[in-house]
Amino acid sequence: MTLKLGVPSKGRLMEKTFDWFGERGVKLARTGSDREYSGAVDGIEGVELVLLSAGEIPRELAAGRIHLGVTGTDLVQEKLVLWEQKVAPLAELGFGFADLIIAVPQAWVDVDTLDDLDAAASGFRAAHGFRLRIATKYHRLVRAYLHRAGVADYQLVDSQGATEGTVKNLTAEAVADITSTGETLRANHLKILAEEPVLRSQATLFRSRTADMTDTERATLEQLEEMLGT
Amino acid sequence: MSLTQTKAKAAEVRAVFEQAGAQVVDCAVLQSAETLLDLYGEDIRTRAYVTPDPMRGEVMLRPDFTVPVVQMHMEQGAEPARYTYSGEVFRRQEEHPERASEYLQVGYEVFDRTDPEAADAEVFALFANYLAPYGTRAVTGDIGILTAAVAGLKASDRRRAALMRHIWRPRRFRALLDRFSGRLAVPVTRKALLELDDPMAGAVPMIGLRSHAEISSRVDALHADAAEGPLAEEQVLLIEALLKVSETCEYALEQLRDLAVDMPAISEAVERFARRCDALRARGVDVTTLEFEASYGRSSMEYYDGFVFGFLSARADWPAVATGGRYDALTRQLGKGSEIPAVGGVVRPGLLMQLEGVQ
Numbered sequence: 322m323t324l325k326l327g328v329p330s331k332g333r334l335m336e337k338t339f340d341w342f343g344e345r346g347v348k349l350a351r352t353g354s355d356r357e358y359s360g361a362v363d364g365i366e367g368v369e370l371v372l373l374s375a376g377e378i379p380r381e382l383a384a385g386r387i388h389l390g391v392t393g394t395d396l397v398q399e400k401l402v403l404w405e406q407k408v409a410p411l412a413e414l415g416f417g418f419a420d421l422i423i424a425v426p427q428a429w430v431d432v433d434t435l436d437d438l439d440a441a442a443s444g445f446r447a448a449h450g451f452r453l454r455i456a457t458k459y460h461r462l463v464r465a466y467l468h469r470a471g472v473a474d475y476q477l478v479d480s481q482g483a484t485e486g487t488v489k490n491l492t493a494e495a496v497a498d499i500t501s502t503g504e505t506l507r508a509n510h511l512k513i514l515a516e517e518p519v520l521r522s523q524a525t526l527f528r529s530r531t532a533d534m535t536d537t538e539r540a541t542l543e544q545l546e547e548m549l550g551t
Numbered sequence: 552m553s554l555t556q557t558k559a560k561a562a563e564v565r566a567v568f569e570q571a572g573a574q575v576v577d578c579a580v581l582q583s584a585e586t587l588l589d590l591y592g593e594d595i596r597t598r599a600y601v602t603p604d605p606m607r608g609e610v611m612l613r614p615d616f617t618v619p620v621v622q623m624h625m626e627q628g629a630e631p632a633r634y635t636y637s638g639e640v641f642r643r644q645e646e647h648p649e650r651a652s653e654y655l656q657v658g659y660e661v662f663d664r665t666d667p668e669a670a671d672a673e674v675f676a677l678f679a680n681y682l683a684p685y686g687t688r689a690v691t692g693d694i695g696i697l698t699a700a701v702a703g704l705k706a707s708d709r710r711r712a713a714l715m716r717h718i719w720r721p722r723r724f725r726a727l728l729d730r731f732s733g734r735l736a737v738p739v740t741r742k743a744l745l746e747l748d749d750p751m752a753g754a755v756p757m758i759g760l761r762s763h764a765e766i767s768s769r770v771d772a773l774h775a776d777a778a779e780g781p782l783a784e785e786q787v788l789l790i791e792a793l794l795k796v797s798e799t800c801e802y803a804l805e806q807l808r809d810l811a812v813d814m815p816a817i818s819e820a821v822e823r824f825a826r827r828c829d830a831l832r833a834r835g836v837d838v839t840t841l842e843f844e845a846s847y848g849r850s851s852m853e854y855y856d857g858f859v860f861g862f863l864s865a866r867a868d869w870p871a872v873a874t875g876g877r878y879d880a881l882t883r884q885l886g887k888g889s890e891i892p893a894v895g896g897v898v899r900p901g902l903l904m905q906l907e908g909v910q
């Protein structure tokens with residue numbers, strides 16, 4: 322039996338993950354045609370590369386269908402309830418940095434803190450008759466963050482893409498989204514609240530806490546961990 | 552323990568409530584999510600199941616009966632009214648997956664404006680008598696005393712309203728008190744804003760629904776707040792002293808009357824508490840041993856605005872076996888212009904079965 326390692330199936334995240342493993346003597350590669358999602362592992366016996374969408378890796382880890390997986394902390398914490406019980410972080414890979422932040426229009430000169438956001442939400446609801454809308458795809462993380470801060474009178478509206486445009490399009494008053502440089506936000510006349518971000522995320526290697534392991538697989542994991550220095 | 556057994560237990564409790572004069576009612580499992588979201592805010596999504604309906608938008612598996620029973624009463628109920636119901640409620644358990652996500656509740660609700668304190672005592676005594684053999688510990692509280700204290704603060708309407716809005720969020724309430732009293736420094740961003748002559752002068756484009764006028768009006772409010780000066784320390788200390796009251800009803804009443812000397816705004820609410828104690832005594836409840844905690848029910852019982860109570864088992868990891876309280880404001884919010892004093896509570900028959908030792 323083999324140890325299954327889940328890696329994002331395309332883009333920079335895949336390339337950088339391949340580089341990170343390669344620097345540690347574990348050579349990962351895609352095989353076959355460009356469109357075929359299969360891979361090969363060199364430098365260690367008994368490890369199988371599984372190419373998956375980064376968004377599906379948390380679920381596969383939690384279900385124990387893969388033993389190891391590379392994905393963002395943001396996706397793990399958003400998608401897995403009680404994530405600490407299902408996966409354990411083995412190594413932060415030092416790329417894919419992104420902060421989950423809350424941003425409001427730059428014109429809101431009166432709003433910089435969560436206190437301000439709460440007060441603005443209260444005023445907004447009184448003026449418009451509905452709760453202030455925050456567009457996001459990170460519902461659980463944002464809700465928990467706003468709950469801890471005691472922000473009321475807001476609602477989350479789902480936005481799976483082009484979230485920065487929702488304010489201008491009048492489908493939301495504020496956004497909660499991942500950003501690395503904040504450039505897209507500024508281009509859309511938004512500013513980040515002067516608070517700790519909801520979450521600081523980076524690409525991380527996780528181990529499933531639920532996947533069954535044979536003795537051989539356990540030995541392979543130990544060998545791999547030694548090579549990776551985790 | 553089978554569901555059939557628990558249902559039989561629920562029927563037994565409901566029969567007791569019927570005996571006490573309540574009319575049996577029922578309501579739909581699928582409730583409008585919008586109504587509940589508008590009442591409780593986005594947080595309720597972590598505690599209730601929300602699901603899309605092809606026609607009605609979002610619907611919610613009922614997390615309790617109180618809201619639909621109030622709606623039903625406000626639409627067609629005669630006064631006074633006493634209702635009982637039993638049925639499943641559904642709670643998402645994100646933090647505590649070991650807790651039940653579906654369980655039975657049996658409730659008793661009183662809509663009666665003649666004598667609110669007597670109605671409080673009626674509901675509490677009914678629960679206390681029924682639960683007596685189970686060895687639970689009763690705790691009571693009264694959110695109305697805290698709201699009276701906030702309403703009586705020597706502060707601007709704006710500050711009082713901000714505190715009132717967060718009565719049910721103790722940490723936010725605390726932070727606001729600290730900010731208003733100057734214990735917490737003004738954030739640097741706020742200070743910078745207040746120093747600008749015309750903060751809206753920049754070339755920033757206006758986007759979104761929140762208008763220029765709304766932003767300006769909050770900036771004005773922030774200036775007014777800065778000019779108001781700190782909330783007097785003695786007032787903050789009084790609120791803190793009030794929140795710390797945790798005694799048997801008899802001693803709590805004494806302490807609250809002492810506090811009312813310096814905080815006359817709470818006198819009326821404290822006398823309501825005194826009348827409730829009398830009414831409880833008249834119903835055979837021993838108020839010399841009954842616990843009172845002024846902060847009880849602030850974080851978990853969001854629609855209660857007066858008397859609150861809970862019956863707790865000795866198992867610290869269990870939820871309360873029964874809870875209840877007064878929710879006058881809820882009838883006002885759902886009543887579309889009308890309102891009626893209302894008080895009620897629910898029992899969890901499943902927990903009673905476990906206390907009886909049924910496996």
